Amino acid sequence: xxxxxxxxxxxxxxxxxxxxxxxxxxxxxxxxxxxxxxxxxxxxxxxxxxxxxxxxxxxxxxxxxxxxxxxxxxxxxxxxxxxxxxxxxxxxxxxxxxxxxxxxxxxxxxxxxxxxxxxxxxxxxxxxxxxxxxxxxxxxxxxxxxxxxxxxxxxxxxxxxxxxxxxxxxxxxxxxxxxxxxxxxxxxxxxxxxxxxxxxxxxxxxxxxxxxxxxxxxxxxxxxxxxxxxxxxxxxxxxxxxxxxxxxxxxxxxxxxxxxxxxxxxxxxxxxxxxxxxxxxxxxxxxxxxxxxxxxxxxxxxxxxxxxxxxxxxxxxxxxxxxxxxxxxxxxxxxxxxxxxxxxxxxxxxxxxxxxxxxxxxxxxxxxxxxxxxxxxxxxxxxxxxxxxxxxxxxxxxxxxxxxxxxxxxxxxxxxxxxxxxxxxxxxxxxxxxxxxxxxxxxxxxxxxxxxxxxxxxxxxxxxxxxxxxxxxxxxxxxxxxxxxxxxxxxxxxxxxxxxxxxxxxxxxxxxxxxxxxxxxxxxxxxxxxxxxxxxxxxxxxxxxxxxxxxxxxxxxxxxxxxxxxxxxxxxxxxxxxxxxxxxxxxxxxxxxx
Numbered sequence: 001x002x003x004x005x006x007x008x009x010x011x012x013x014x015x016x017x018x019x020x021x022x023x024x025x026x027x028x029x030x031x032x033x034x035x036x037x038x039x040x041x042x043x044x045x046x047x048x049x050x051x052x053x054x055x056x057x058x059x060x061x062x063x064x065x066x067x068x069x070x071x072x073x074x075x076x077x078x079x080x081x082x083x084x085x086x087x088x089x090x091x092x093x094x095x096x097x098x099x100x101x102x103x104x105x106x107x108x109x110x111x112x113x114x115x116x117x118x119x120x121x122x123x124x125x126x127x128x129x130x131x132x133x134x135x136x137x138x139x140x141x142x143x144x145x146x147x148x149x150x151x152x153x154x155x156x157x158x159x160x161x162x163x164x165x166x167x168x169x170x171x172x173x174x175x176x177x178x179x180x181x182x183x184x185x186x187x188x189x190x191x192x193x194x195x196x197x198x199x200x201x202x203x204x205x206x207x208x209x210x211x212x213x214x215x216x217x218x219x220x221x222x223x224x225x226x227x228x229x230x231x232x233x234x235x236x237x238x239x240x241x242x243x244x245x246x247x248x249x250x251x252x253x254x255x256x257x258x259x260x261x262x263x264x265x266x267x268x269x270x271x272x273x274x275x276x277x278x279x280x281x282x283x284x285x286x287x288x289x290x291x292x293x294x295x296x297x298x299x300x301x302x303x304x305x306x307x308x309x310x311x312x313x314x315x316x317x318x319x320x321x322x323x324x325x326x327x328x329x330x331x332x333x334x335x336x337x338x339x340x341x342x343x344x345x346x347x348x349x350x351x352x353x354x355x356x357x358x359x360x361x362x363x364x365x366x367x368x369x370x371x372x373x374x375x376x377x378x379x380x381x382x383x384x385x386x387x388x389x390x391x392x393x394x395x396x397x398x399x400x401x402x403x404x405x406x407x408x409x410x411x412x413x414x415x416x417x418x419x420x421x422x423x424x425x426x427x428x429x430x431x432x433x434x435x436x437x438x439x440x441x442x443x444x445x446x447x448x449x450x451x452x453x454x455x456x457x458x459x460x461x462x463x464x465x466x467x468x469x470x471x472x473x474x475x476x477x478x479x480x481x482x483x484x485x486x487x488x489x490x491x492x493x494x495x496x497x498x499x500x501x502x503x504x505x506x507x508x509x510x511x512x513x514x515x516x517x518x519x520x521x522x523x524x525x526x527x528x529x530x531x532x533x534x535x536x537x538x539x540x541x542x543x544x545x546x547x548x549x550x551x552x553x554x555x556x557x558x559x560x561x562x563x564x565x566x567x568x569x570x571x572x573x574x575x576x577x578x579x580x581x582x583x584x585x586x587x588x589x590x591x592x593x594x
Contacts, residue, residue, distance in 0.1 A: 002118070005118035005119065005122040006122075007161040007163050008117035008118040008122055008163060009122045009123075009129065010129065010157065010158070011126065011158050011162060011163075012122075012125075012126025012127055012282060013126045013127070013129030013130040013133060014073075014130070014158030015073075015106050015110055015130070015154075016130035016131065016278070016282070017129070017130035017131075017134055017151070017154045018103075018151045018154045019103055019107070020130065020131065020134040021134045021147050021154070022076075022080050022099070022148060022151035023048065023100075023103060025134075025144070026083070026145070026147035026148045026151065027083055027095070027096070027099065027148065028045070029470070030087040030144045030148060032470050034087030034089075034092060035088060036088070036089055036092055043093060044096040045096060045314070046314075047100065048097060048100035049310045049311075049314055050097075051097045051098065051100035052100035052101065052103050052306070052309075053104060053306040053310050054104065055101035055103075055105045056105065056108040058104075058105075059104070059108050060108055060112075060298035060299045060301070063298070064112040064113060064294070064295075065109070066109075066162055066164065066165045068105055068109050069105070069113065069162055070162055071105070073102070073106060073155050073156075073158045075101075075102040076099065076102040076103065076106065076151075076155040077152045077159065079099045080148045080152035081148070081149065083148045084144070104302075104305070106158075107301070108298060108301045108302045108305060110282075111285045111286060111297070112285065112286065112294060112297045112301055113166075114282070114286055115286040115287065115294075115297075116165065116166035116167060116168040116294075117166060120231050120234040120287060121228070121231040121232055121235050123282055124227045124229070124230045124232065124234070124279045124283075125228055127227040127278055127279040127282055128223060128227030128231075128275060129224070131223035131224070131271075131274070131275050131278065132223045132224035133154075133220075135220035135223055136216065136220050137213070140216055141216070167294070168294065170291065170292060170293065170294075178290075179289055179303075180341075181340070183308055183341075184337055184340060185342055186277070186284070186312070186341075187308040187311070187312040187337070188247070188312075188333075188335075188337035188338050189247060189277045189281075189308075189312075189334065189338060190308050190313050190316065191334060192250055192330060192331065193273075194313040194314075194315075194317050195316035195319060195330055196250065196253065196254050196270070196326050200257060200270075200326075206266075209257070209260075209266065209267060210253075210257060210267045210270055218267070219267070222268065222271040222275070223275045224275075225275075226271065226272040226273075226274075226275035227275040227276075227279045229276070230242065230275065230276045230277075234279070234280065234288075241342070243277055243338055243341070244338055244339065245276060246273045246276040246277035246280070247273070247277075247338040248273075249269045249272050249273025250270065250274070250334075252265060252269040252273075253266040253269040253273060254326035254330070254331050255326075255328075255331065256269070257270075281304070281308070284304065285297050285298075285300045286301075377472075377475065377476045377479035377480070378476075378480050378483050379480075380472070380473075380480075381477045381478070384468065384473045385424075388465070388468070391424060393430040393431045394429065394432065395425060395429045395433045395435075396424040396425060396434050396484070397411060397425040397433070397435065398435050398436075406495070406499065407432075407433075407574045408432065408436055409436040409439070409485065410488060410491055410492070410495070411436065411485075412435065431460075431462060432574070432575075434484060435484060435485055436485030436488055436492060437481050437482075437485065438481060438482045438484040438486050439485045439488065439489045439492050439566050439567075440566070441481075442537065442567075442568060442569045442571075443482050443537075444535070444537045444569050445569050445571055446478045447469070448535060450468065450469070450474060450477070450478070451465070451466040451469065452464060452466075455531070455532060456520060456532075456571075493566065496559060496563045496566075499562065501562075501578055501581055501582060501585075508584075509583065510585075510588075511587055513576075513580055513583055514588075517573055517584075518543075520532050521536065521540035521569075522540045522541065522542075523540070525591075526542070526543035526544045526588070526591045527542050527543075527545070528542040537569050538568070538569060540569075540570075541570075543591055544591045548592070557585045558581050558582065558585050561576070562574065562576070562581055
């Protein structure tokens with residue numbers, strides 16, 4: 001057994017396993033859980049990318065050594081261990097920056113030193129270990145905190161197996177194409193892979209059909225096997241065709257994932273294509289970039305990983321954020337770039353012609369109308385409303401001349417409701433009617449209610465939809481709901497003004513009711529310091545000391561408790577009976593007199 005090569009393969013698996021499970025998965029989820037918004041997330045990930053590119057060129061300039069590699073792995077381990085506790089701004093920016101720097105140093109150093117430790121088959125084995133490990137169910141499905149600690153363990157393993165540095169000579173004939181062509185080829189592959197991954201990850205049906213729970217063991221095996229085959233392929237020769245085959249695999253996956261009848265193919269072709277090109281990307285700087293010395297390998301690794309890895313990935317994700325399917329032009333554009341980078345520097349132009357003809361055929365065959373992409377946030381939010389099954393628990397139909405009208409307001413006509421496409425009357429009503437939710441609840445309240453329903457409605461069976469706010473779907477859903485009923489706002493205000501609290505003596509416990517329904521925003525003592533107060537558009541009112549702008553006339557208190565204050569974050573409590581409304585009124589009156 002070749003101990004040195006085995007250690008090198010484990011090191012490759014540890015470095016790229018860390019990159020996948022921490023930089024691409026758990027760290028992003030951790031900062032979102034820490035309250036970092038979409039803008040902050042871009043800042044954090046931008047800092048990681050800038051640091052990764054800069055650190056890669058820095059270590060190439062200073063001269064790659066095992067000392068730098070060990071330092072980077074040690075730093076990476078510490079950062080992954082601390083990330084669950086430093087996931088809020090500005091600490092998240094610092095963790096992202098230094099994690100990017102550690103990865104930049106580690107990947108460039110590893111690519112530069114590998115040729116002195118092992119051969120191409122071992123590079124494939126190491127890549128397969130990293131990708132396969134991250135797709136194991138107990139790793140892939142762990143919560144972000146545990147994934148970060150798993151990544152810490154991977155960095156420690158990598159640190160433990162780093163071999164001693166060994167020199168190597170580069171034989172002639174190792175130049176496979178122009179270096180600009182290599183960069184173009186891998187940038188296109190990473191760009192397509194990142195865009196496809198982002199789209200599939202955020203479309204529940206696509207995700208379930210490709211790397212859902214039932215497919216993880218298969219995906220791990222495919223990643224492992226494909227990477228080893230890539231290593232064997234590179235060892236045997238004809239390396240020029242490897243990126244093209246990887247693109248073809250990804251193209252089949254992207255074309256098939258868009259249709260439910262062919263989605264099963266994507267689950268097989270996507271991991272295969274990813275591991276084929278990933279193993280080649282790791283090996284290319286030292287074996288096939290045309291570098292004449294180890295120092296030149298370092299510079300070319302820094303350029304290749306900086307442009308193809310960091311820049312290609314960021315642009316792929318950025319361009320895919322508004323898409324619901326993998327567009328054909330994405331696939332075709334990446335294909336032309338791979339063909340250009342692979343064959344245009346070769347004299348065998350007949351190959352180029354054949355492949356370009358294949359690309360044209362793929363474009364013509366696959367160029368069928370896709371699902372229309374909604375243009376506005378409201379239109380997209382309606383699609384989220386449908387895809388998340390909100391129709392199964394909430395109605396959008398207020399029964400005329402019934403108690404519905406007092407609770408929710410006057411709704412649209414029956415003709416309007418039944419002509420809407422699709423009809424959103426609802427299957428049954430387990431939660432409140434949403435016909436006029438836009439005039440009954442603010443955008444800030446809706447967002448927080450989606451994130452933590454039980455905090456605002458104790459005992460509610462509604463699950464948390466916090467995951468929708470990890471991308472734009474949550475904001476789109478809030479925009480859609482906020483648009484419902486706005487045209488009926490004047491009628492609702494008039495209706496609320498006509499409501500009177502019955503004279504029935506209350507029997508409820510006002511203090512207990514306040515604790516259950518109001519303290520989450522107004523605080524236990526009514527001083528406006530509740531747990532959720534600060535995250536609303538305006539902090540909740542101080543009900544003990546005032547100022548009592550909206551309820552200076554205490555006869556309006558019951559109306560505010562019942563229906564809230566339309567146009568503000570103050571929600572109504574429409575379902576409370578009059579006796580509880582009266583009990584809360586008396587309790588609030590007592591608070592004011594203390």
